[in-house]
Amino acid sequence: NAGVTQTPKFRVLKTGQSMTLLCAQDMNHEYMYWYRQDPGMGLRLIHYSVGEGTTAKGEVPDGYNVSRLKKQNFLLGLESAAPSQTSVYFCASSYSILGTEKNTEAFFGQGTRLTVV
Amino acid sequence: DAKTTQPPSMDCAEGRAANLPCNHSTISGNEYVYWYRQIHSQGPQYIIHGLKNNETNEMASLIITEDRKSSTLILPHATLRDTAVYYCIVRRGGVSNDYKLSFGAGTTVTVRA
Numbered sequence: 001n002a003g004v005t006q007t008p009k010f011r012v013l014k015t016g017q018s019m020t021l022l023c024a025q026d027m028n029h030e031y032m033y034w035y036r037q038d039p040g041m042g043l044r045l046i047h048y049s050v051g052e053g054t055t056a057k058g059e060v061p062d063g064y065n066v067s068r069l070k071k072q073n074f075l076l077g078l079e080s081a082a083p084s085q086t087s088v089y090f091c092a093s094s095y096s097i098l099g100t101e102k103n104t105e106a107f108f109g110q111g112t113r114l115t116v117v
Numbered sequence: 118d119a120k121t122t123q124p125p126s127m128d129c130a131e132g133r134a135a136n137l138p139c140n141h142s143t144i145s146g147n148e149y150v151y152w153y154r155q156i157h158s159q160g161p162q163y164i165i166h167g168l169k170n171n172e173t174n175e176m177a178s179l180i181i182t183e184d185r186k187s188s189t190l191i192l193p194h195a196t197l198r199d200t201a202v203y204y205c206i207v208r209r210g211g212v213s214n215d216y217k218l219s220f221g222a223g224t225t226v227t228v229r230a
Contacts, residue, residue, distance in 0.1 A: 033218075040222075042204065045217055090161070105163035105166070106163065106218060107163070109160050110159060111160055
């Protein structure tokens, strides 16, 4: 049981290049999230998904796109990378049971360290 | 979601209890208090959560005041491995399908030998 796996773990991009970050979870979770974390700051939500085929914007969505074609995967895309997107990206997933707050904790991946030069 | 206030940093002696405060004075009735921690450069890790009753698990205890305006996370016997940034998060739960987490700056806890 791997939990949440992020690919790749490190990447250096040139300004204007594109790339896709992959997040995979094997816990059959409905909810998946992409966060970014900049030095000395907490995590900020980029996009999230409440189920297969659905996505929604978080607090810092500009410059990113996402897709959730399969329940277990959540992809984060950068169409034209900018130096301001240099950050550590974390994916997370959680279960949801409406009407109760049991087993609703989020599980996080180990992060992708992206540098845009 | 209600905003939380935490001290930016605190030190703790190894083997002693660490008491981490969190203020959430604007919390509403259907909002839960969650605690996560982030050990250097790793992904955040869930610790515990509660609504109004005190909670305990194998990692920590959560004490929520009767008026729910503040809470304390207790690490009963801190070890060097507990050095991390601890985040107190308030989030709507139950009937809402909004499971997003809003992270603040957290408290940097340093456990010293």
